[in-house]
Amino acid sequence: MLERIAEVKRGRVLEDVWDSVKAAYAARDAGGILKWEWRMEELLEYLTEDADRELCLGAFLDANAVAEESAFTSQDAFSEIRLQKRRVELMGKMEHFRDQGEAMCTCGDTLVFDGQRREGERYFQKARDVGAAHGFFLVESRACAGLGELAVSEGRHEEGLELLRNSVVAARLSEGDVDTNEVVALRILINALFETSGIGEVEPLVLRYRELSNALSESRRTVKFIISGLYSFFFSARLHEVL
Numbered sequence: 001m002l003e004r005i006a007e008v009k010r011g012r013v014l015e016d017v018w019d020s021v022k023a024a025y026a027a028r029d030a031g032g033i034l035k036w037e038w039r040m041e042e043l044l045e046y047l048t049e050d051a052d053r054e055l056c057l058g059a060f061l062d063a064n065a066v067a068e069e070s071a072f073t074s075q076d077a078f079s080e081i082r083l084q085k086r087r088v089e090l091m092g093k094m095e096h097f098r099d100q101g102e103a104m105c106t107c108g109d110t111l112v113f114d115g116q117r118r119e120g121e122r123y124f125q126k127a128r129d130v131g132a133a134h135g136f137f138l139v140e141s142r143a144c145a146g147l148g149e150l151a152v153s154e155g156r157h158e159e160g161l162e163l164l165r166n167s168v169v170a171a172r173l174s175e176g177d178v179d180t181n182e183v184v185a186l187r188i189l190i191n192a193l194f195e196t197s198g199i200g201e202v203e204p205l206v207l208r209y210r211e212l213s214n215a216l217s218e219s220r221r222t223v224k225f226i227i228s229g230l231y232s233f234f235f236s237a238r239l240h241e242v243l
Contacts (some may be wrong), residue, residue: 014039014046018056025059033063044086050094057087081110088123101130101139108146121150131170138181141170145188157196164189183212190235206235 017039024032036043040060047053061083084107091100104127111120124146131140144167151160164185171185172178186209193202210232 014042018043018047018052021056021059025055025062028066030063030066033059034067044090050096053090053094057083057090061087081107081114081116084110097130097134098136098139101127101134101136102142104130105139105142105146108143112146112150117150121147124150136175137170138174138176141167141174141181141185144170145185148192149188152192152196161189161192161196164192179212179216183209183216186212187231194238202239206232206239209235 017036021033021036021043024030037060040056043056044053047056061080064080064083084103087103088100088107091097091103104123108120108123108127111117111123114120124143127139128143128147131137131143144163148160148163148167151157151163153160168182168185168189171181174181186205190202190205190209193199193205213232
């Protein structure tokens with residue numbers, strides 16, 4: 001009986017905490033979210049709907065990002081890497097394998113940026129396996145890009161370039177906004193080719209990049225695609241210097 005009473009009380013407390021987290025998230029109050037980080041794991045176990053669990057984790061991820069970019073810090077704030085790893089685990093339990101693969105790629109990017117290159121490489125490889133197993137070409141493209149950039153940066157040029165070529169092929173087969181995915185993959189490959197003196201195949205890739213980025217810039221006219229257009233000019237100028 002006492003255990004049941006304690007369980008009910010705990011449920012009421014967690015319901016209040018969840019209401020507070022949702023209210024803070026709606027108000028974009030990062031501090032109001034992060035003060036409950038010590039109960040995040042409890043919340044994820046308490047919530048029964050997948051959508052609520054994903055919203056809960058997303059709220060803490062967003063709040064942590066705000067905390068890192070702003071002046072205020074929270075002594076109890078989760079690290080971004082810890083949150084991303086938890087998201088990978090959660091997406092796997094929910095069998096949302098595409099989201100899990102993309103979370104693995106994001107985690108890999110963050111780990112590499114943080115200097116944890118080998119662990120980042122493992123997350124990229126896991127993501128590649130998930131993409132290949134379930135036919136998610138965008139996940140496979142992102143994973144190959146991460147693995148390829150790592151290999152090139154460590155002097156494994158041939159291995160890295162082959163991975164980056166695979167990334168472009170997978171991007172062309174990907175679901176969703178194929179042109180945008182290809183532009184991203186091409187940009188990484190072209191940069192690597194310039195850095196590794198693989199000039200022979202650069203020219204047609206630059207022409208393809210320019211064609212796609214110009215079309216996207218004109219149709220979308222957002223900062224992201226305007227930047228793609230600027231890369232196009234940069235690549236063309238660099239190609240002219242080399243040739």
